[in-house]
Each structure stands twice: as C-alpha cells, then as structure tokens.
Amino acid sequence: MINEITVKSVLRKQKRIDSWFLSSYAINLYRGCSHDCVYCDGRDERYQVDGDFGRDVSIKSNAIELLSRELNPARKRKPFQGGFMMVCGGVSDSYQHFEKELGMTRKTLELLLEYGHPVHMLTKSTLIERDLDLLSELRRERGAVVSFSFSSVDDNLSRLLEPGVPAPSARLDAIRRFKDAGFSCGMYLMPVVPFITDSAEMIEESVCRAKEAGVDFILFSGMTLKPGRQKDYFLEFIRDEFPSELAALERLYSNNSPWGEPSSAGPYHAERYFSAAASKHRMPRRMPAGIWAPLVSRSEEIVLVLEQLEYLASLAGHNSPYGKAAWTLAGLGQPIESMSFEELCSLRGIGSFTAKLVREIAETGRCGYYEKLL
Numbered sequence: 001m002i003n004e005i006t007v008k009s010v011l012r013k014q015k016r017i018d019s020w021f022l023s024s025y026a027i028n029l030y031r032g033c034s035h036d037c038v039y040c041d042g043r044d045e046r047y048q049v050d051g052d053f054g055r056d057v058s059i060k061s062n063a064i065e066l067l068s069r070e071l072n073p074a075r076k077r078k079p080f081q082g083g084f085m086m087v088c089g090g091v092s093d094s095y096q097h098f099e100k101e102l103g104m105t106r107k108t109l110e111l112l113l114e115y116g117h118p119v120h121m122l123t124k125s126t127l128i129e130r131d132l133d134l135l136s137e138l139r140r141e142r143g144a145v146v147s148f149s150f151s152s153v154d155d156n157l158s159r160l161l162e163p164g165v166p167a168p169s170a171r172l173d174a175i176r177r178f179k180d181a182g183f184s185c186g187m188y189l190m191p192v193v194p195f196i197t198d199s200a201e202m203i204e205e206s207v208c209r210a211k212e213a214g215v216d217f218i219l220f221s222g223m224t225l226k227p228g229r230q231k232d233y234f235l236e237f238i239r240d241e242f243p244s245e246l247a248a249l250e251r252l253y254s255n256n257s258p259w260g261e262p263s264s265a266g267p268y269h270a271e272r273y274f275s276a277a278a279s280k281h282r283m284p285r286r287m288p289a290g291i292w293a294p295l296v297s298r299s300e301e302i303v304l305v306l307e308q309l310e311y312l313a314s315l316a317g318h319n320s321p322y323g324k325a326a327w328t329l330a331g332l333g334q335p336i337e338s339m340s341f342e343e344l345c346s347l348r349g350i351g352s353f354t355a356k357l358v359r360e361i362a363e364t365g366r367c368g369y370y371e372k373l374l
C-alpha cells in the first residue's frame with residue numbers, strides 16, 4: 001500500500017563528504033521498501049517506518065517540488081556549493097517497484113541534470129536501466145557513478161534473502177551494460193549474511209563475478225542486526241528457512257548492541273576473506289580516486305583520501321590517525337588545500353606525516369602512499 005506524506009526538506013547535507021558512498025548530499029524519496037530484504041536495517045524502529053515494512057511504503061509526495069526549490073541557486077541566500085548527490089536511502093531503494101509507476105527518481109535525475117550536479121546511484125534493481133539515457137547525459141555533463149548492492153552472487157539464496165529484487169545474475173548483466181555505456185561501476189557487497197553468504201568461497205565467487213562484469217571497486221560490510229523489529233524479523237526468517245543456523249546467529253548477536261554489531265567473540269572472519277579475495281583479484285576496496293578526484297573539490301579530495309587511508313589501515317589491523325584528521329579538517333569549514341604544513345601540524349591530532357600527505361594532495365592532486373596501499 002502506498003501512503004502519501006509531505007516533508008519539509010528532501011536534500012540532506014552530510015557533515016562531510018561520505019567516503020563509503022561518495023555523497024555530499026543524500027536524497028530519499030521513499031520511506032519503506034518493497035524489495036523487502038530479510039536483513040534490512042530499515043525495519044529498525046529508529047527510522048520510524050510505519051506499517052508492514054515491505055508492503056506499506058510512504059512516498060514523499062511534495063519531494064520533487066521541494067527539490068526544484070532546494071537545488072535552484074537563485075533561491076539560495078548563500079551560494080549553493082553542490083557536490084555529489086546520492087539518490088538512495090538507507091530505508092528505501094530508489095528503484096523499488098513503485099518507482100516504475102511514479103517516476104520520482106527519474107524526475108529527480110532530470111532536476112540534477114538541469115542544475116548540474118554529479119550523482120552516485122546505488123540500487124539493487126535493474127529498473128535503473130530505464131534511466132540510462134538521463135544518467136548517460138549526467139555522466140557526460142557532470143559525472144555519474146552507478147553501483148549495485150549484493151549479499152552474494154548466488155541467485156537461489158538471493159530469492160530467499162531479497163525476495164523483491166532481480167537476481168544477482170541480472171544485476172551483474174546490468175553492470176555490464178552500464179560499463180559498455182562508459183560508466184564507472186561499483187559492487188556494494190553488503191551485507192554478507194553470517195553463516196549463509198559469508199564463506200571464503202562465496203565471497204571469492206562474488207569478487208570474481210564482479211571482476212568479470214567489469215566492476216571498478218567493491219565495498220564490503222558484514223551484517224548489523226539491531227535489537228527490536230529488525231532482529232526479530234530476521235531471526236523469524238532464519239527459524240523458518242535456515243533452522244540449523246539459528247543458534248549460531250542468536251549467539252553472534254546476543255550482545256544486543258544498539259548499533260547491531262556482532263559480538264566480537266563471534267566466529268566472524270568475513271572481512272578477512274574479502275580482503276584476501278580482493279588482493280588476489282586486484283580489486284580496489286574503496287572507490288578509486290581516479291573516479292572521483294576530477295569531480296570533487298580539492299578539500300573534499302583530501303578528506304576522502306584520509307578516510308580511505310583510515311579504512312585501509314584498519315583492514316591491516318592498525319590504528320591510524322587519518323580518520324580523526326579527516327574529521328578535524330572537514331569541520332574547519334575552510335579550504336584545506338591553502339593551509340601550510342605548519343598550520344596543519346598545529347591542529348590537534350595531525351602529525352607531521354599526515355600534514356605531509358595533505359600538502360602532497362594539495363599540491364599535486366595525488367598521494368603516493370594512498371595509491372600504494374589501495
């Protein structure tokens with residue numbers, strides 16, 4: 001059932017450019033998702049999606065009218081800086097079934113083209129191919145990246161885990177067509193489901209098939225299971241479909257972390273499997289700078305590189321100062337590239353090595369250390 005709701009704003013500015021999803025702004029048009037994936041985090045009470053999550057979907061009926069005002073520079077008191085727009089929601093997919101009839105995402109892309117903003121699209125649906133014409137124009141004019149998410153590349157498992165979306169094989173075929181049309185494409189291998197899609201073999205198969213399809217990068221994440229509606233729904237599904245895994249899954253999430261992380265004592269090695277498969281198949285584990293560097297400001301580039309360095313260091317099991325440095329610099333609200341080495345070193349949490357990296361990016365647009373690690 002579709003419910004119409006009205007909202008006060010649609011464009012959500014991120015505190016800093018998001019290095020996972022490459023977005024300065026997020027645009028959510030729907031609330032609730034007919035794709036109905038059994039692990040969906042959108043069921044969590046804090047997102048306030050009322051009704052039956054996979055069936056009762058709310059559309060923001062005034063979203064397009066609001067967006068055309070929010071994006072219009074003539075209506076801004078302060079100049080609108082713009083930046084990468086992510087048309088996707090944590091609690092909805094912009095290409096869920098209702099989009100076919102309502103066309104809200106298509107109208108949004110028309111506005112983004114009109115006002116000249118680059119986009120990153122992330123979906124599980126091949127319906128995105130309907131908008132290949134608009135996305136191609138956006139890619140040529142301003143930049144567009146297209147990514148698909150997967151929990152595995154196994155069509156049979158996907159039918160159970162993600163009952164409302166096209167099979168992984170169809171998503172991989174769609175990636176091939178976007179690649180043929182000149183797009184940079186990503187795979188978001190998230191979440192892999194513990195004990196079901198997180199074996200070393202399944203993860204390597206996902207990396208291999210993505211590589212064959214021409215994917216430029218893969219981002220990986222395990223599953224979070226927040227106590228309450230999300231956890232209850234998921235465990236009910238496991239009880240019916242994978243009863244032999246129920247006890248292990250209950251144990252893994254028995255800490256009832258409010259953010260849904262598995263217990264650290266749990267048998268959870270998927271990140272290591274992914275890292276090994278990505279190294280073996282030479283697959284970048286973050287969106288490579290070659291894709292986004294020409295499309296973001298130099299300050300955003302510095303923040304993105306530092307955040308990616310933080311992730312790469314964490315994969316190697318090291319603590320690093322780069323995440324904190326990215327946070328500090330993004331919060332300054334001034335062009336980072338014009339700061340001297342001494343000014344950078346005077347900031348809390350920024351040492352001389354980090355300051356050198358920042359100056360290198362500021363002066364050359366590149367970072368040798370980052371390129372080596374990636």
Ligand code: SF4
Pocket residue numbers: 033034035036037039040041042089090091092093124
């Ligand atoms: S496609 Fe995304 S938002 Fe929709 S149900 Fe699946 S995980 Fe949730």
